[in-house]
Amino acid sequence: MDIIEVKDLVKRYRELVAVDNFSLAIKPGEIFGLLGPNGSGKTTVINCILQLLTYDRGEICLFGEPMSPSRYDLKRRIGIVPQNIAVFSQLNVAENIDYFCSLYVDDRARRRALVDEAIEFVGLEDYRRFRPRKLSGGLIRRLNIACGIVHQPELIIFDEPTVAVDPQSRNAILEGIQRLNERGSTVIYTSHYMQEVEQICTRIMIMDHGQALATGTNSELKALVGINERMEIELAELGEPGGADGSGGPDGTAGLGGPDRAGEADGFMRPGDKSAAALRLVRALPHVATAQLEGSLLRVTCSAGAHNLSDILGALQKAGILYGRVFSEPPTLNDVFLEITGKELRD
Amino acid sequence: MFTTFLYTVKVLVRDRNVLMWAVAFPLILATLFYSMFNNLDTTYELDPLPVIIVQDSNYDQAPGFSPLINDLAGTDSPAGTDGTAGTDSTAGTNGANSGENSTAGQALLAPTFVADPEAAQAALAAGDYLGYIVVDDQGRPNYYMDSRRASSIDTLAAVKQSIILNALDRYLQDSQLLAGLAQTDPQLLSDASTLSTLSAQPGLVQRGAITANPPSDALRYFYAVLAFSCIMMMSFGLSAIDFWKANVSALGARRSLGGRSWAWSLAPTLLAAWLLSLICVIVGFLYIRYVFGISFGGKEPACLAVLALSTLVATLLGAVLGAMPFPGGGKAGITAVIACVLSVFAGLYGPASQQLGDYVANNLPALSTINPVRQIYDAFFSLYYYDGYERFAQVILTLAVMAAIFFVLAVLLMRKQRYKSL
Ligand SMILES: Nc1ncnc2c1ncn2[C@@H]1O[C@H](COP(=O)(O)OP(=O)(O)O)[C@@H](O)[C@H]1O
Ligand SMILES: [Mg+2]
Numbered sequence: 081m082d083i084i085e086v087k088d089l090v091k092r093y094r095e096l097v098a099v100d101n102f103s104l105a106i107k108p109g110e111i112f113g114l115l116g117p118n119g120s121g122k123t124t125v126i127n128c129i130l131q132l133l134t135y136d137r138g139e140i141c142l143f144g145e146p147m148s149p150s151r152y153d154l155k156r157r158i159g160i161v162p163q164n165i166a167v168f169s170q171l172n173v174a175e176n177i178d179y180f181c182s183l184y185v186d187d188r189a190r191r192r193a194l195v196d197e198a199i200e201f202v203g204l205e206d207y208r209r210f211r212p213r214k215l216s217g218g219l220i221r222r223l224n225i226a227c228g229i230v231h232q233p234e235l236i237i238f239d240e241p242t243v244a245v246d247p248q249s250r251n252a253i254l255e256g257i258q259r260l261n262e263r264g265s266t267v268i269y270t271s272h273y274m275q276e277v278e279q280i281c282t283r284i285m286i287m288d289h290g291q292a293l294a295t296g297t298n299s300e301l302k303a304l305v306g307i308n309e310r311m312e313i314e315l316a317e318l319g320e321p322g323g324a325d326g327s328g329g330p331d332g333t334a335g336l337g338g339p340d341r342a343g344e345a346d347g348f349m350r351p352g353d354k355s356a357a358a359l360r361l362v363r364a365l366p367h368v369a370t371a372q373l374e375g376s377l378l379r380v381t382c383s384a385g386a387h388n389l390s391d392i393l394g395a396l397q398k399a400g401i402l403y404g405r406v407f408s409e410p411p412t413l414n415d416v417f418l419e420i421t422g423k424e425l426r427d
Numbered sequence: 428m429f430t431t432f433l434y435t436v437k438v439l440v441r442d443r444n445v446l447m448w449a450v451a452f453p454l455i456l457a458t459l460f461y462s463m464f465n466n467l468d469t470t471y472e473l474d475p476l477p478v479i480i481v482q483d484s485n486y487d488q489a490p491g492f493s494p495l496i497n498d499l500a501g502t503d504s505p506a507g508t509d510g511t512a513g514t515d516s517t518a519g520t521n522g523a524n525s526g527e528n529s530t531a532g533q534a535l536l537a538p539t540f541v542a543d544p545e546a547a548q549a550a551l552a553a554g555d556y557l558g559y560i561v562v563d564d565q566g567r568p569n570y571y572m573d574s575r576r577a578s579s580i581d582t583l584a585a586v587k588q589s590i591i592l593n594a595l596d597r598y599l600q601d602s603q604l605l606a607g608l609a610q611t612d613p614q615l616l617s618d619a620s621t622l623s624t625l626s627a628q629p630g631l632v633q634r635g636a637i638t639a640n641p642p643s644d645a646l647r648y649f650y651a652v653l654a655f656s657c658i659m660m661m662s663f664g665l666s667a668i669d670f671w672k673a674n675v676s677a678l679g680a681r682r683s684l685g686g687r688s689w690a691w692s693l694a695p696t697l698l699a700a701w702l703l704s705l706i707c708v709i710v711g712f713l714y715i716r717y718v719f720g721i722s723f724g725g726k727e728p729a730c731l732a733v734l735a736l737s738t739l740v741a742t743l744l745g746a747v748l749g750a751m752p753f754p755g756g757g758k759a760g761i762t763a764v765i766a767c768v769l770s771v772f773a774g775l776y777g778p779a780s781q782q783l784g785d786y787v788a789n790n791l792p793a794l795s796t797i798n799p800v801r802q803i804y805d806a807f808f809s810l811y812y813y814d815g816y817e818r819f820a821q822v823i824l825t826l827a828v829m830a831a832i833f834f835v836l837a838v839l840l841m842r843k844q845r846y847k848s849l
Contacts, residue, residue, distance in 0.1 A: 127849065131845055132680055132684070132846065152686050155685065156686030158684070166680065170438040175434065178430070178434075179434045183687050184685060
C-alpha cells in the first residue's frame, strides 16, 4: 500500500497551470524528495494533497483511502511543517507546541510527554518559555518543525524547512529528519536545494512547471544523463581557441603562471593555438563526452571510465600546457535538471 | 477543546493592540465624557430655590403639605407634626425612587419660614427670594412670585419658578383627588394601600422635576460609550478568526490541517473571544456605573444581559468580517471605522450626532433596527426610562436576531475548508 498516491492531478490558478498532470506514489519508510526551482508547484501539490486547495482534476489517496477535507482520521496521521513559519507570536515555545499537539491528542499527560520529547528533539530545551520573537531565525524554524512533528505522525511533510537557515541549523534539521525517518515516519521533503535532497532523500522527484520530470533514486536519476564524472581544470597561459585577443587567458589565470608568464606569451606558439590543441587532445580521449573552454577553465564531462582525470591531465602535460587547480565531482542533480529542461537548477 | 479555548484566550489577551482597543479605549472615552459632564452638571445644577413659606395655622392644617415642603427642602419630615399614614409613605417612596438618581439629599427648595403673609412680603422685598408660598383657609397653597423676577427673561429663573409652580400644582391635584375620594368612597381612604398608591404620585413628579435634563444628556453619552465599546469587541472575534481560518493566515491553514473538525475548534475559539469581550465590557460597565455613579435605572442584571447579547453580536460580526477574503492587515482598522460610524447614530459624538440618531430612529426606523450600536444604546435607554420591559424586550429580540444571522453567516463562511487559492 502506498502512503500517498496522486493520479493525474491538475491545478489551475485562473490561466496558470500550477500543477500539470502530476502523479506520485510514495511507499512507507521513504524520505521522498520533491526537488524543483521556486514556483515549480511543490507547495501547490502539497496543499492539494492536504485538501487545502481545490483542484481541477485528479485523485488523491492517503494510506490507501481517498482523501477529502473531512477525513480527519487521515489528517490525524499526518504532520505538516509548512513553508511559511506558522506559530503564535503570543505563545511561548512550549505553549505553541502544546497547542498544535492538542489538535491531535486529548490526554494531557500524554501531551506533556510528547511536547517534552518534541522540544528535546529539536533542541529547544533552553528556550521553553521564550516567545518566538526572541528566537533567532534558525530556532524559529526548529519551533515550526516541532509543532508539526509533536504528535509523532506516520507521515511528515516538510515544505522547504531550511529556507533562510544558517548552515549549522540546516544540518541539525536534516539530521533530525533522518532520525524521524529511522523512528518510522515516512517523509516528504520539498526543496530547491539539490544538495540537501541528495543528502537525505531515498527517492527524488524532479519537477518543473507543475510537471513531474523524473523520479528515482539519486543514482537512478544520474544514470539518466549518462554522466559519470565532471571535471573543471584551470589552465595556465591560454587564450581563447582561435581568439585574436590573447589577454583573456592570462587575466583569468593571474598568479598561476608566475615568472614564466612573460616569456610564454612572447613564445612562438600563440595562446589561441595552444588552447585549441588542448581541446582537441582532450576531446580525443575515449570517455570524454564534452569538453569546453571558458576563459582559462576547461570543463570536461565523462560518461564512464575509471581514471578519466589522470588521462586528461596526462594529455595536457603532453601538450605542454600548465594547469592549476583541478576539480572533479560526480554528476549532480543539476546535471540531471539541465539534461531534462535545458536550464540550470541553481541554489 | 478546553485547550483550544485556553490558548485562544491567551493569544487574545497577549495581543496588545486588541486589548488597547477593547479595554482601554472605551474607558478613556468614558473618562473623557465624565470630566466633560462634571463641568456641565455643576453649571446646570439647580441650587436650592430660595422661597419664603408662611407657616401659619393654614399651613399646619393642609394635609400632607408640610411633609412635602420638608421633602423638597431635603430635610427629613419631622415626625409627629403632621404625620398621616399617607404622607409618611410618600416620603418613603420618594427615598426609594430618587436614591437611584443621586437626588437623595439634593434639595429643591431652600425654605425660609415666616409667621404671616406680611412678614413674607417684607422678607421678599428685603431679601433675595424667588417668592413666597402661603396656604389659604381652604388648604390650597398659593405661590406669589417676586414681580421683578416674574418678568425676568432669565430662562434659568423661569425654569425655577415653573418648577415650584409645578410642585404646588401637583399637590393641589392630589389633595383634590383625595378630597373627592373622601366624599364618594370614604371606605377606600381608610385602606392603607390605596393611600400609599396615591401618595406615590407626588414622588414621581419630584423625581422628574429634579433630575430632568442635564443628567439625561450625560446618560446618553455614557450609554453610547458602552454601546460603542460593545461593538468594538468585534476585534476579538476578528483576531480569533484571523488565526483560525485557512485562507486568512498561515496559522489558520496549519490549524485546519489538524485532526479536528472545523466545528470542534471553532466553538471554543469563538467562545473565548466572546467571554473576553464580555469581561471587557463588564469592566467598562462597572467603571461607568460605580466609579462615575451613572444610573442604569437600577436594572443592573438586565444590563448584564444586554452586555452578554451585544458582545455575542459583536464577536460573531467580527468573526464574519475576519472570514471575509480581503487582505488581512487593514481589518482592525475597518472594524474601528465600522464601530465609529455606527456609533454616530447612537449619539456618541455630541448633540448633532444625537439629533441625527434620533432623526433616523424616528424617520428611518429600519436603519436604526439594523444598527447594532443603536440597538444596544436603545436597550440601556429603555431600561432607564421605561418602567416596563416591553421596549427592552423588543430591542433584545432585535439583537438576538442579529446574533442568529451573524451566527449563520459565520458558520457558512467557516465550514468551507478548501480554497481556490491561498
Ligand atoms: N494563490 C496563488 N494564486 C495564483 N498563483 C499562485 C498562487 N500560489 C502559487 N501560485 C503560482 O503557482 C506556481 C506554483 O507555486 P508554488 O506551488 O508555490 O511553487 P513552489 O512551492 O514550488 O515554489 C507559481 O507559478 C506561483 O506563482
Ligand atoms: Mg513552495
